Amino acid sequence: MSRTAVMEGSFAVAEAVKACRPEVIAAYPISPQTHIIEELSKYVADNELSSKYVRADSEFSAASIVYGSSGTGARSYTASSSQGLLLMTEVLYAMAGTRLPVVLTGVNRTVSAPITIQPDHQDTMALRDTGVIQIYVENIQEAYATHIQAFKLAEDHDILLPVMVCMDGWILTHTFEPVKIEEQELVDKFLPPFVPKYRLDPKNPLTYGSYGDDEVPEFRYMMHFAMEKAKTKIQLIAEEYKEIFGDYFGGLTEAYKCEDAEIILVAMGSVIGTIKETIDQLRSEGKKVGVLKVRTYRPFPAEEIFEIVKNAKIVAVIDKSISVGQGGQLATDIKAALINKKTPPLVYSCIAGMGGREVNINTVKYIINKSENSLITNQVPDIDYIEIKRQYLE
Amino acid sequence: MKEIRIHGRGGQGSVVTAELFGRAAFQGGKYCQSFPYLGGGGERRGAPVQAFARISDEPIRIRTKIHEPDYIIVKDITLLHIIDVAAGIKPNGMIIVNSEKSADELNFDKSLNVKTVPATKIALEILGFPIMNTALIGAFAAITREFDIEAIKKAISEKFNGEIAEKNILAAQTAYDFVNKGENIYSQKKP
Numbered sequence: 001m002s003r004t005a006v007m008e009g010s011f012a013v014a015e016a017v018k019a020c021r022p023e024v025i026a027a028y029p030i031s032p033q034t035h036i037i038e039e040l041s042k043y044v045a046d047n048e049l050s051s052k053y054v055r056a057d058s059e060f061s062a063a064s065i066v067y068g069s070s071g072t073g074a075r076s077y078t079a080s081s082s083q084g085l086l087l088m089t090e091v092l093y094a095m096a097g098t099r100l101p102v103v104l105t106g107v108n109r110t111v112s113a114p115i116t117i118q119p120d121h122q123d124t125m126a127l128r129d130t131g132v133i134q135i136y137v138e139n140i141q142e143a144y145a146t147h148i149q150a151f152k153l154a155e156d157h158d159i160l161l162p163v164m165v166c167m168d169g170w171i172l173t174h175t176f177e178p179v180k181i182e183e184q185e186l187v188d189k190f191l192p193p194f195v196p197k198y199r200l201d202p203k204n205p206l207t208y209g210s211y212g213d214d215e216v217p218e219f220r221y222m223m224h225f226a227m228e229k230a231k232t233k234i235q236l237i238a239e240e241y242k243e244i245f246g247d248y249f250g251g252l253t254e255a256y257k258c259e260d261a262e263i264i265l266v267a268m269g270s271v272i273g274t275i276k277e278t279i280d281q282l283r284s285e286g287k288k289v290g291v292l293k294v295r296t297y298r299p300f301p302a303e304e305i306f307e308i309v310k311n312a313k314i315v316a317v318i319d320k321s322i323s324v325g326q327g328g329q330l331a332t333d334i335k336a337a338l339i340n341k342k343t344p345p346l347v348y349s350c351i352a353g354m355g356g357r358e359v360n361i362n363t364v365k366y367i368i369n370k371s372e373n374s375l376i377t378n379q380v381p382d383i384d385y386i387e388i389k390r391q392y393l394e
Numbered sequence: 395m396k397e398i399r400i401h402g403r404g405g406q407g408s409v410v411t412a413e414l415f416g417r418a419a420f421q422g423g424k425y426c427q428s429f430p431y432l433g434g435g436g437e438r439r440g441a442p443v444q445a446f447a448r449i450s451d452e453p454i455r456i457r458t459k460i461h462e463p464d465y466i467i468v469k470d471i472t473l474l475h476i477i478d479v480a481a482g483i484k485p486n487g488m489i490i491v492n493s494e495k496s497a498d499e500l501n502f503d504k505s506l507n508v509k510t511v512p513a514t515k516i517a518l519e520i521l522g523f524p525i526m527n528t529a530l531i532g533a534f535a536a537i538t539r540e541f542d543i544e545a546i547k548k549a550i551s552e553k554f555n556g557e558i559a560e561k562n563i564l565a566a567q568t569a570y571d572f573v574n575k576g577e578n579i580y581s582q583k584k585p
Binding site: 005006008032117139170171174175176177178270271273274276277358359360361 | 412413416417420425426427428429430432454455456457458459461552
């Protein structure tokens with residue numbers, strides 16, 4: 001039987017990872033990721049989890065350790081945040097390029113400077129081009145389920161790419177709420193032991209990451225092709241999870257009250273819950289509004305997004321990060337998804353929630369109000385910095 | 395949905411208080427969400443901190459800090475001079491203050507619904523140290539009836555073991571009984 005108990009988001013993730021029986025866990029602590037790996041190290045120390053746990057001397061080492069262990073065919077896991085994730089960057093490119101299915105949690109926290117521990121998406125956005133699959137989750141139950149699905153996805157022989165589950169630091173990792181923890185037997189049924197396609201084996205020597213002067217385009221193409229295949233696989237795995245456990249959180253996207261919506265908000269992560277709450281309030285006032293949750297950011301589900309927003313008049317995209325010198329990454333990708341379509345909706349790019357600045361019901365209402373005004377004037381600002389404190393800029 | 399904001403100082407266990415509010419509500423058959431606000435100095439011992447809890451009959455989706463609480467818990471009266479603890483309180487909201495003094499003595503605005511409970515005194519008598527979280531939750535349950543003492547006992551037993559659990563249950567029960575008997579409880583009702 002599954003059990004439902006009140007627990008912290010970090011512990012729920014640790015429970016999910018434990019249930020997946022990783023053979024190697026390597027990590028270096030950083031807020032707000034720490035509680036996840038702390039709990040996992042406790043499971044190992046208490047013999048609740050048979051796994052090699054390595055407290056590395058840096059995130060670069062932690063990533064390198066799971067890179068190596070995954071190469072030997074061991075199911076491997078790590079987690080980090082903020083500059084810790086950035087210190088892993090070089091290794092993440094290598095992992096994806098050598099097609100090693102490490103699962104990691106990207107506990108979202110902004111990047112210095114200025115230094116703060118508050119959450120936004122700046123850290124994982126910096127990793128979007130590594131070849132690591134990125135799935136952003138809305139709540140703790142979804143974080144739990146997505147970790148279990150992540151191993152199955154990463155290790156699929158058609159995919160073989162690292163998978164990062166991105167969850168907002170503090171907002172999800174340090175919140176306590178009821179979480180359904182699944183029966184180990186069912187998790188084992190859903191996720192059998194990892195069977196590597198290739199592995200480092202002294203009896204059958206092979207090389208990972210060898211020199212390749214003229215092969216780079218083909219390797220990049222194959223990674224991109226695997227990402228494309230992941231679009232179907234992610235949905236199949238989400239459905240299979242639903243069959244076994246009864247919970248479904250969407251595959252690539254989740255559309256909430258979008259069918260007849262004239263204004264659709266698009267966002268990722270924990271802010272979706274607050275937006276849904278606002279949408280329900282505005283719907284009761286007769287406003288035709290909806291929200292589209294982008295779960296899978298890489299691979300980017302451009303076609304699916306177009307199908308959901310094609311009949312809307314305006315799409316307001318909330319980015320909790322910025323590509324300095326360009327704008328919101330998600331908004332840029334949404335614009336790219338719509339550019340060659342006939343009569344696409346307007347796209348209104350909003351930068352909000354950076355450095356943990358709260359996106360609350362009033363923030364969402366403000367964005368919807370501006371969207372309504374844009375429909376009247378038929379003019380959309382190129383980029384809107386929501387609730388920026390002008391007095392700091394002088 | 396009922397929203398609770400807890401004001402304390404770093405080291406007083408405000409995060410655990412919020413967690414126990416959630417656990418007790420869940421044991422009482424409700425949905426819950428408890429979370430801290432960390433940062434801005436909130437991780438330092440002695441600094442003013444806030445923690446939050448939501449209790450609802452429906453699943454809880456919203457993930458913002460609580461700006462318009464139904465209930466406000468003040469663990470340390472020295473905060474009253476530096477923070478507007480009543481900020482945003484709902485029209486029928488209530489403030490529960492850990493103090494042996496009355497609301498009048500603490501100079502609360504007359505328009506506010508304030509109750510004081512000597513939670514630290516109870517904690518010192520039963521636990522031997524001034525960690526008043528469980529006493530406050532016992533008093534909260536008796537005052538608000540959002541969940542009952544049995545739910546609190548289950549919540550404490552989930553979180554703590556052995557003697558610590560037993561003593562904390564006793565602290566919660568003592569504060570609960572205190573309020574129910576109307577002893578030593580000072581309230582300030584709206585005019």
